[in-house]
Amino acid sequence: MTMLATDLSDNTNRWGMPPAAARAIAEQAGQSMRYPEAYADTLKRAIGGYTGAPPEAVVTGCGSDDVLDAAVRACGDPGDRLATCDPSFVMVPQFARLNGLTPIPVSLTSSGDIDVTALLRTQARIIYVCSPNNPTGTVTSCARVAALAESTSATVIVDEAYAEFARESLLDLALTRPNVVVVRTMSKAFGLAGLRVGYAVANPGLAREIETVRGPYKVNALALAAATAALEEDLGWMRTHASLVRDLRTRFAAALCERGLTPLPSAANFVFVPLASADRIAVAMRAVDAVAVRAFTGLCRFNEELAASDGAALRITIGPWDELERALVALDRARIACA
Numbered sequence: 001m002t003m004l005a006t007d008l009s010d011n012t013n014r015w016g017m018p019p020a021a022a023r024a025i026a027e028q029a030g031q032s033m034r035y036p037e038a039y040a041d042t043l044k045r046a047i048g049g050y051t052g053a054p055p056e057a058v059v060t061g062c063g064s065d066d067v068l069d070a071a072v073r074a075c076g077d078p079g080d081r082l083a084t085c086d087p088s089f090v091m092v093p094q095f096a097r098l099n100g101l102t103p104i105p106v107s108l109t110s111s112g113d114i115d116v117t118a119l120l121r122t123q124a125r126i127i128y129v130c131s132p133n134n135p136t137g138t139v140t141s142c143a144r145v146a147a148l149a150e151s152t153s154a155t156v157i158v159d160e161a162y163a164e165f166a167r168e169s170l171l172d173l174a175l176t177r178p179n180v181v182v183v184r185t186m187s188k189a190f191g192l193a194g195l196r197v198g199y200a201v202a203n204p205g206l207a208r209e210i211e212t213v214r215g216p217y218k219v220n221a222l223a224l225a226a227a228t229a230a231l232e233e234d235l236g237w238m239r240t241h242a243s244l245v246r247d248l249r250t251r252f253a254a255a256l257c258e259r260g261l262t263p264l265p266s267a268a269n270f271v272f273v274p275l276a277s278a279d280r281i282a283v284a285m286r287a288v289d290a291v292a293v294r295a296f297t298g299l300c301r302f303n304e305e306l307a308a309s310d311g312a313a314l315r316i317t318i319g320p321w322d323e324l325e326r327a328l329v330a331l332d333r334a335r336i337a338c339a
């Protein structure tokens with residue numbers, strides 16, 4: 001694997017990992033001949049302490065990808081439909097197909113919010129909502145998700161991978177509505193993407209069903225130790241960096257606007273910029289300045305900017321300002337080269 005000078009392509013934590021997690025891994029390493037807890041009970045209690053959810057409402061997994069896959073299997077049957085917003089997290093249609101369900105994309109509204117009526121019209125058994133949404137960074141209004149959950153017997157999966165960078169969370173809805181599952185991860189704000197730890201909060205019956213279709217021992221001992229330490233000892237580290245991300249995000253978006261670009265309002269640790277020829281620009285940024293950003297093409301044109309860019313856009317992770325400055329220099333050069 002070649003190491004890139006500046007990798008702003010995958011929304012992982014550019015400040016590293018919580019020191020308490022690194023220490024916990026070192027302490028735990030010598031115990032690797034032993035099996036971990038089958039259902040990560042210690043971690044569930046730590047997640048309970050962080051989120052306010054009772055441990056029996058929590059299910060953990062090998063990354064939130066594992067939890068999403070298991071939730072799809074637990075809540076749908078082969079042949080059912082799974083409605084997703086478009087554009088949204090690319091893995092979800094794959095999890096639908098892997099489990100024999102048919103993904104049905106439903107365009108976001110022009111403001112980047114969810115279209116409740118259109119989602120309900122799909123007659124889907126599972127409705128997936130990502131807020132803040134990857135790749136757009138936009139938030140879904142809590143009122144709309146609550147209205148959606150109330151008007152359907154479908155399971156509503158709310159992916160909050162970026163909740164720590166946003167103002168609001170729908171966690172309470174998962175604790176009060178039987179058909180809502182909120183999925184979270186330790187991969188972004190908590191800086192532990194390589195360890196693969198995710199979790200969901202749902203009513204205890206549904207949480208157990210998700211756990212049952214998935215099976216035991218999915219969170220390994222080092223990941224368990226690191227995630228528990230991060231949650232119990234290093235929330236300050238996480239919050240300091242999440243707050244820094246919010247400030248840098250504002251500053252970076254302003255720099256993009258000064259260049260005549262139109263980034264969408266972001267509540268996540270990345271900024272989404274509709275931009276024609278985004279794929280060629282990303283290749284040039286990488287080749288000339290060793291800056292990696294994520295390019296999208298052929299996206300659903302849910303607003304005017306995406307219609308103007310022919311459905312192309314860049315998604316740029318928020319890192320320390322020197323990295324964002326390098327990205328701006330690389331972007332300026334690449335736009336001239338690709339004009």
Ligand SMILES: *Cc1c(COP(=O)(O)O)cnc(C)c1O
Pocket residue numbers: 011062063064065066089130134159161184185186187188193196197198
């Ligand atoms: C990054 C991301 C995840 C996290 O996946 P993990 O498997 O926990 O690393 C989940 N959902 C979305 C929308 C993401 O962007």
